[in-house]
Amino acid sequence: MGRVGVLLLNLGGPDKLEDVGPFLYNLFSDPEIIRLPFRWLQKPLAWFIATRRTRTSQENYKQIGGGSPLRRITEAQGEALKEQLSYLGQQANIYVGMRYWHPYTEEAIAQLTQDNVEQLVILPLYPQFSISTSGSSFRLLEKLWQQDPKLQRIDYTVIPSWYKQSSYLQVMAELIAQELEQFPNPNDVHIFFSAHGVPKSYVEEAGDPYQQEIEECTALIMETLNRPNAHTLAYQSRVGPVEWLQPYTEDALKELAAQGVKDLVVVPISFVSEHIETLQEIDIEYREVAEEAGIHNFRRVPAPNTHPVFINALAELVIDALKNPSFKLSQAAQMKKMVKMYPQERWEWGLTTSAEVWNGRIAMLGFIALIIELITGQGILHMIGILQ
Numbered sequence: 001m002g003r004v005g006v007l008l009l010n011l012g013g014p015d016k017l018e019d020v021g022p023f024l025y026n027l028f029s030d031p032e033i034i035r036l037p038f039r040w041l042q043k044p045l046a047w048f049i050a051t052r053r054t055r056t057s058q059e060n061y062k063q064i065g066g067g068s069p070l071r072r073i074t075e076a077q078g079e080a081l082k083e084q085l086s087y088l089g090q091q092a093n094i095y096v097g098m099r100y101w102h103p104y105t106e107e108a109i110a111q112l113t114q115d116n117v118e119q120l121v122i123l124p125l126y127p128q129f130s131i132s133t134s135g136s137s138f139r140l141l142e143k144l145w146q147q148d149p150k151l152q153r154i155d156y157t158v159i160p161s162w163y164k165q166s167s168y169l170q171v172m173a174e175l176i177a178q179e180l181e182q183f184p185n186p187n188d189v190h191i192f193f194s195a196h197g198v199p200k201s202y203v204e205e206a207g208d209p210y211q212q213e214i215e216e217c218t219a220l221i222m223e224t225l226n227r228p229n230a231h232t233l234a235y236q237s238r239v240g241p242v243e244w245l246q247p248y249t250e251d252a253l254k255e256l257a258a259q260g261v262k263d264l265v266v267v268p269i270s271f272v273s274e275h276i277e278t279l280q281e282i283d284i285e286y287r288e289v290a291e292e293a294g295i296h297n298f299r300r301v302p303a304p305n306t307h308p309v310f311i312n313a314l315a316e317l318v319i320d321a322l323k324n325p326s327f328k329l330s331q332a333a334q335m336k337k338m339v340k341m342y343p344q345e346r347w348e349w350g351l352t353t354s355a356e357v358w359n360g361r362i363a364m365l366g367f368i369a370l371i372i373e374l375i376t377g378q379g380i381l382h383m384i385g386i387l388q
């Protein structure tokens, strides 16, 4: 076996408050995050939304110490994975590639080519696949591969999603059980799975398998836990005015409180590391919502981070991937036949010449309206709540 590398993919987060603006700009510039009919509008709109969101987002990062812990935790996971792989007899170099902040995926790719990696396992640190997370990273990697003949010589394989992996299910069940045991009557505690949301159209129009994988993952964790507790699945972190997957976490918490639930354990299900959406959104914002509604005993299950059973899950995934036939980026990006990802797909209304002309005119009007709104602070985006 040649020199082996493992590329861990994650979203990235601002290390300090000054990074928040440029990080948000990178995020909103991604067409897999904001799906627009006109590609040329992407960057101005990204700049606009990022500018308007920076202050609120900075306030949130301030509450968790002034920056995201995602880089530190992901690097620690990488070191622990290297050790565990070596213990299992597999030597490998680990590379961390973030989508929207340092260390960028491009930096990781440059490093692994310099190290002459011959066999590579691409492992997203998202248990479930979504167009907006793993899909976006795969799309970027596909582009980098097409551009670089050196990369094309690497024998690589992709793990598109891994929410069914037995050691992962085991660690989730263990972490939940530990939290349940903190209550006087563990079996009476309500288990609340809070998944990261995505716009409903991703699932219903673009064919994102995310919701189905989240639902299956929840059922598998409950099966592994093997306890009689009642449970709920809801979706957090909605951004913007469009409809996202429902029920929303906030509404579901109020609903459970109205039903008389007093003891609750929240399980963050789309993440494997602590970050702003666990430390700020769940621990501060949703706790407040729950307590105000009457759920007085609110606990949160920690993310797996560097838990040894979780690191072993990652190591098992890598070892299995090296043994199995390789899975290519093009296959991973289009796992389900309906999945539509940019830039391949074009909107139907852009397919005729006259439609293109009209698209351009409408987009120009939209862009002018956007600039006016930016200057005056008044307009449709304020009215519908996308801007404050």
Ligand SMILES: C=CC1=C(C)c2cc3[nH]c(cc4nc(cc5[nH]c(cc1n2)c(C)c5CCC(=O)O)C(CCC(=O)O)=C4C)c(C)c3C=C
Pocket: 011, 012, 013, 014, 027, 033, 034, 053, 057, 068, 069, 070, 126, 130, 132, 133, 196, 197, 198, 199, 210, 239, 270, 271, 274, 275, 276, 277
């Ligand atoms: C606007 C659309 C967004 C979609 C769709 C989305 C999906 C999605 N995101 C994660 C995981 C993470 N998101 C993080 C930050 C973050 N995400 C969005 C927006 C969307 N996410 C924003 C605006 C931000 C910045 C924070 C904020 O201002 O709210 C992070 C990094 C957090 C950190 O600690 O820095 C992660 C991780 C998943 C799993 C997901 C869909 C499945």
Ligand SMILES: [Fe+2]
Pocket: 196, 237, 277
């Ligand atoms: Fe989010």
Ligand SMILES: [Fe+2]
Pocket: none
């Ligand atoms: Fe996000």
